[in-house]
Amino acid sequence: MASSTSYPSYKQLKEDFVSNLSGGTVSEIALVCAVAPVVSLLWSTLQARQSFFKPYTTLGFVVDFLLNVGALLLSVTLYSAVPILLNLLLLTAALFIYALPPNLSRKKPRLLPDAKSRAAASAGSLGVLSTKPFLTNYRGNMMVVTCICILAVDFRLFPRRFAKVETWGTSLMDMGVGSFVFSAGVVAARPVLKERADNKYIPLGQRLVKSLRHSLPLLVLGLVRFLSVKGLDYAEHVTEYGVHWNFFFTLGFLPPFVALFQSALRVIPSYAGLAVLLGVVYQIVLESTSLKSYILVGPRTDLISMNREGIFSFFGYLAIFLAGQDTGMIVLPRTLKARKSGSQWTMLLTLAAWSLGWMVLYHLSTTYKYGAGLTVSRRLANLPYILWVVASNTALVSGFGFVDAIFFPAFYNAHDSKTEKEAYEASTSRILRSYNRNGLVIFLLANLLTGLVNMTVPTLDVSPVATMGILVAYMAVVTATAVGLDMYNISIKL
Template sequence: MADAGPGVGGEVGGGIPSYKQLKEDFVSNLSGGSAIEIAQVCAVAPVVSLLWSVLQARQSFFKPYTPIAFVVDFLLNVGALLLSVTLYSRVPLLLNILLLLPAGLLYLDSTGGSPPRRKKPQVPPQAQKQQDDTKTSAGGLSTKPFLTNYRGNMLVVTCICILAVDFRLFPRRFAKVETWGTSLMDMGVGSFVFSAGLVASRPLLKERANGNHTTPLATRLIRSLRHSLPLLALGVVRLLSVKGLDYAEHVTEYGVHWNFFFTLGFLPPLVALFQSALKLVPSYAGLALLLGVLYQVVLESTDLKAYILTGPRVDLLSMNREGIFSFWGYLAIFLAGQDTGMLVLPRNLSPSSTGSRRKTLLLHLAARSALWTALYLLTTDYTYGAALTVSRRIANLPYILWVVASNSVLLLAFAGVDTLLFPAFYRAQDVKTEKEVYETATSRVLRAYNRNGLAVFLLANLLTGLVNMTVRTLDVGRIATMGVLGGYMVVVTGVAVGLDVYDVSIKL
């Protein structure tokens, strides 16, 4: 952000607002848009996944992974998402149709066709037993293609939006709302937490597979702190940099000192504590719903909601009340993500099922999507429901249900693409074959984002700050905006893919 001059904190002489004030006003007092439009924008990701998967399954377009393949990979999985929130933001449905048409034509093309199915080799009894043991062991947890596509797309959209929101080309209805309403960026924040919860279920599944159902609380807390400390450190760095550089900030988003890194950092230890509650509520989804309902009851039956929204900022608690109290809503979203992870991560989803594993997976995801969506409609409907309004600022029950329902539907859509075009993944008889199919069925770009997600997100934050300190983003036109955003995503994607090429994993 360019230097605003001597009146950087408020107005320049003569009552003219400073550039910093203009920036803060640009992201303040917004009311969002419709949940249906947001769903149409979010649908671009699985539609792109469908087109990419058809190209790969029918034409083996991305194998070998040539420079041309990388360019197309980038244009589909990054470029299309960038268009969905900029040039096509008014007509996301049109963009979906434009992407679906070539996907449908390629899928129906008789000259393409899936590779022939190989005859299943006969496996000796002892070897078969070892394979079965691997499938149900901790090491047998699988990374399914649709999970990589889901998390990779979520990270790409997040990286795009955190910079795009500072330009006028980015619709104000997609930016975070002030208090009540739905927006794309509000969904993005919740999706990041849901995705983190989904991944956090992996160590729990490993413990259960090893027969360790009662890990001591002290051990769980120590493990959780290892994950929390880097995030809390990043939160402190962000706080100091924002205050030290006099960077434009939206106080009602999280508070005066709180930021999203603090929310992410405090989640693991709180989740470790809540695991003890599973003895009473033997379900992460049930625990998430119970927490969300209790939090909503407190909001409605006490003065807490008024305190969060209108209370004076006189001490450390009141200065950061949005971040502190919305944390309970994010904790519920995280727990719901863990519940979904417990469903989709195990290799053998339902050993006793007579149907195929992929059909069972889709049925389970469809049932959960329907349940969460029904609960969201029940809480928000003005005729037959509770007539509550979504609020990301306080992370109330409707917000929790909206985020969980939307992400569950997205997972179902990505899983549907997987099972349609890469069924060989679910027929794999050993880990090696499964890994080969996984690499065939996933975008190199999305795998790279997924591998170093938090590090890439941190890089995107640093580049966003750099752009805002060097470019007057409010004065940039449409063409220049697309140039800046495109160049920025080339750098972020290039670093992510470069780390993947050199087999570097940065654990934060």
């Protein structure tokens, strides 16, 4: 007699495996996130004290990879239970290198005053905006961690508490999704600042047309991902974004909505104010209507209900994007007039103050004794999630900024574009610059490789040693592609 027992398919096992009901603690996630600026501290010590990455040799690339990719990979796998130990090991290495005698053999000869003025005149004047090294390090590290996690989450070595939470709670990957949007917002402040510097105002119609040009490639990528996931019967969680929605659609719809919000700046002249207002209004609607229950437990009967998580969480991501733009308005301007008086420290202290302010707002939204007693939900992208992501990212940007200002003051003292570019390249990792330069293309490549690995390897059955081997090889391919594009001076804008 045939057995009637039905066994779950491997796809169902994978879907159940990546499900995360509670997540990790905020402090634990903060310690894991802190690995990135600590790695930056170690890298900066090697470069500033020993000129280790100048010139950039094969050995330099290997060490660069071990630090800016390998250490981050360790933080979410082998050291995931003890991130504080990894941070202490990295700090100890930095202190040891700092204690060594500095390598002065590669220092540039000092120019006489007349020679300096002639060099400045021939090198080009500085513009209103600059590409800050610490922003490159921040965005590059964020991309590296994102690429690591989207594949690592499919292996048992990756802690379940770091995977995306089903409904309530915090996790590393929940932070990663929000950080991606926040980082995009920081960069989006650049055209706004240029517009203000030129004293121009672009009409809403032109602004919308321009934003749609940025949206179209992302929406096409979203459609391609949807078709490939459904066509290949790839394991997915419907409660993440819905039946048809995915993260590319969220990114694709951001530009036109941000363009619409530009008009609101005449009433509320602050991106941070708009972000808080949007988050508060969205949270009030969640609490005072049936929207929350509709998103969480409503039936999926039509196109909107099938994709309700992606559609309504978009408002939370829009608030995060606007908060990122506000951060960009702080850190991107050059402030030429105050360069000699340490304007970078004023900027960093301002950013640190904003970080503290966002933390206070997060605490007020989540504490029961003095605040609203709300719980973070990435699925809803509610107010606590918005504040958690923004507070964490402004703190991270501040951390990278302080490391940058301590070890590489030459960038902030440059008086011509050529000198500033040289200082920028000397104070940023080649790998992180490469990830930052073609971030969206590298993210797309990482998604394709993740799908390829999942279709060819039974990731749930792989041993820890084999898991590390696969992840290192995967990141080596992604990193080599990024660096290769940078070496050939190729920028692919989507």
